[in-house]
Amino acid sequence: MPHPAHDDDLVMSLVEMALALPPGDREAYLRSACGGSDELFTQVWAYVDSEQRMKGFLLDPIFPRVLFEHPFQPGDLLEGRFRIVREVAQGGMGIVYEAMDEKLERRIALKCAKIGFHKRLPPEVRNASEIGHPNVCKIHEIHTASSERGVVDFLTMEFLDGVTLAERLVAGPLPPGEARTIALQLCAGLAEAHRKRVIHGDLKSNNIILTTADDGTIRAVITDFGLARSQEALQRSMQSGGPGGTPEYMAPELWNGGRASIASDIYALGVILFELATGRRPGAPVGDTKQWLGWKPPAVDRKWDRILQRCLDPDPARRFGDANAVAEALAPPRKRLWFLAAAAAAVLAAATGIVTYQRTTAPQEVVRLAVLPFESRGAPDPLHETMLRDAANRVGQLKGNSHTKLEVISFNDVLRKHADSVEKAGAMLGATYVLHGTIAREKDQLRIQAYLTDTRSRADAKEWEATYGAGEERYLPVALASMVTATFHLPPVGAVAVNAAAREDYLSGLAYLRRDSAVPAALSSFERAVRSDPDSPLAYAGLAEAQWFKYFQTKQRSWLARSDKSAREAQRRNLDLAQVHRVAGLHLANVGFYEQAAAEYRRAIELEPGDAENYRRLGQVYEYDNRKGEALIAFQTAISHQPDYYRAHVELGSYHYNRGDYTEAVEPCKKAVDLAPDEPNVHFALGATYLNLGMFDQAERQLRLAVGLDESPNALHSLGLTLMYQKRDREAIEYFSRGLRRNPENYLSWMYLGIAYRRTKRTAESVAANRHGQELAESEMARNPRDGYVRSIRGYFAAALGDRGRAESETAQALILAPGDAETRWMAILTYEALAEREASLAVLSRSSRPQLMDITRWPDVADLSQDFRFLQLLATLNLK
């Protein structure tokens, strides 16, 4: 027992008590409280006395401590409609309120960002509001309110009365039956979200609410879909490159700078399933360290173990491909006998490589499929039943394969038992999947919506809609059957060739498609093929592809629209042909749906494993999605399949180029020049590479060759750029202008033209060029908000036109969206230099390669940066390595 005067607890309690009293009462209180111990009194009084004299000296930290502010108070009325009732919860970034929607007189939850976090909601939330599933919290609306804090977005959502799974788990592990029920519901909700192209990004037991469904059963609801990204963005911009998310639910690839994906959501789901099974977390490594090597989750109950091992595999490629697959593995035990087939599937996968990795260890699945009568909208039509019967017959003829055993329930059985709903088909016929939908005749047209639904989770494995014109109904049976083959990776259905009349044109069209310069020839060949065989999905798919390339080369939206239309024509005839998937992949990737695009290409590879083009495109999508390792493998696979295909080499060159590894890029580009010397693109690629290596003479030679073969806007642009490096700005202006005459929408040319004008003191023209480019970049950004590069250019324009705030924010976001992209970094550096933010430039440079640093030293506008001693230090460090 210490002496009272040395007892910190006692002394400080007395000090605190005394200071809480009016100054005049303090001494008397202490004399009495110290109970006659002079030493104690002396000590305590000395503290109280000095505190009085110091008048709060040093109590305020040098920077004011920011106290948490509550954005809203109970009783507040937002937008004249939402009355705040109480604060329900606070998360990492947001606050949830219970509120009343006084207009609709319903109880809602209202969520807004905490002060200090992003005030604006990320675009993903808009997609999230489209998810309608009982196991996903329904977002009603996104509102924007003006408040004294500026513009604040808030969400109104379904109000869920319950506890979070995390809270529930504190009370101990769940009974096995309940755990399984919750697990299946979470899988179903997540699968539906992924199908709607929404990644959760921060799945954890805190984001799961357990509530009671109307029928009294348990209902697990996933909340906060799409919200994680804004938080992630913030954290990353604050920490220059650290991961976002909640550490113990974060997949290893996120620690290494990867972006949230379906696979990382599956990992987080695995952590939650682990909690459901055991009541605790698997104890995975936290951090981007070597600890992940060989890490495996601890073994758990046999029923869960294999599933958890696969969800939690550090290698994203070895996890379940989607949440439905997890649900299937969790489904009643009789299903899991098919695990025995996994070994056979693995052997097959080894033989076919990249194609089947998703399904490597998946059990052979039994699909018991029922085709239901489609619900007729409008007048009943006997033709519909005939059509459906044809479709059911088509589906009935489909064959399974080594990973899927297909059993189709006869259409007559379906009709006889009146199994006219997903529920009934599951219960009465034992169907695991149901093909159903609606059909409506509107004048001459037949409008169809079809769904392939899992009867256990109620999730739609595939959804498709189309409108058939007069006389086109005959395509419907094959189209519906192809929906099934595509979903279950079955062998294709229907004719896989064009008719004899179209054959020659079709084949030459395919050959032309393989050369960039032959796109016009491909277009006319496929147009003829379509005329000769208008029933063929292949001819239309080829045409769609040629039109897409035309769009790609000219950037004229009208070609994109035409391509889209042709692609739909193809899909109406058959969804599941390699050619059709390839086109779908282009369209999906073009709007940022990379995961879905990759799935299209993977299916194309399954169907046509020998075609290098499939691998090349798959690699491109991986590259857009920052999955660099996978991209490289795909490009190398493309080359190994068809070593003479110049585009595969150009692509490999571009891959290195995009990383800033210009030296590495030279060889593949040279190889492409050897293979296709008449293709302007190969000279362009090699020229651009030389340009970045500072080899201006060689660059100019290659680019002039490219311009000579085809005066393409890109080649003219790069030639202009080469001249600008050499301070030949007047000549450069002429090439940019020529390029812009051919393609006025090239914002990049507007940008450099703006710089060239500025350097030649033509200020007004410079501003005009920047304004014009800014508008174009803005609309391009709206098309694909995930494109970091375009965003970085948008940031540059903002800086050039004096909008510092916008410049900083776009650039920060761009660096997050395209963390490995050298061009984006280059743009960020130009922007930061324009803003005189040297620190930020240097931070970007510290993540750049040596060639890129060298490139900086050559660009006339940033001479100041390349003279900075810190820049020189960076360069020196890189030289040492």
Added chain:
Amino acid sequence: MGDITELLHKWREGNREAENELFAMVLPNLQRLAHYLMKGERPGHSLQATELVDQVYFRLVAAKDRDWENRGHFFAIAGRAMRRHLIDHARGRPDAVLVSLDGIQNLLPANGSKLDLAITVDRLLDRLAGTKPEWCTLVELKYFLGLTDEETAEALGIKLRTMQRMWLDVRKWLFEQAEPYDAASGA
């Protein structure tokens, strides 16, 4: 990146090199924080120091090391870094590289003399460094980093009341030493 546990260990044993390495890890983020604060953004919009340091900590330290002891040391490092950074800046040293001093004046609630106070405190702490290193750390955590009493006690690995008492002792000492400065500056 060095092994942070090892660096912290070395730092505890007085290894200056380890300290520098740790600084290098923390500093960019503190600079960001200071940058935010100094730019005079409204306080409600800024991040808290603890949040930021926690983020850095999380990023650098693996799960097995996430015990209070190392976390505490990490905060201590952050406090030291913040002090150095701020003072370098306040004294207008050429290697201090943030925003202009005007920003700081605007930020500090009372007036410019607050900055003088910080310089004074820094100078006095230099005198304490040899004899009472724990007092220095305490001031760095409370005054330069702005931690709460609870956070500070946790970071130092001592009881809350013990920390509060020590804080009173330090402030009292600093106050007595600083009075002449205050009088001189007219505050």
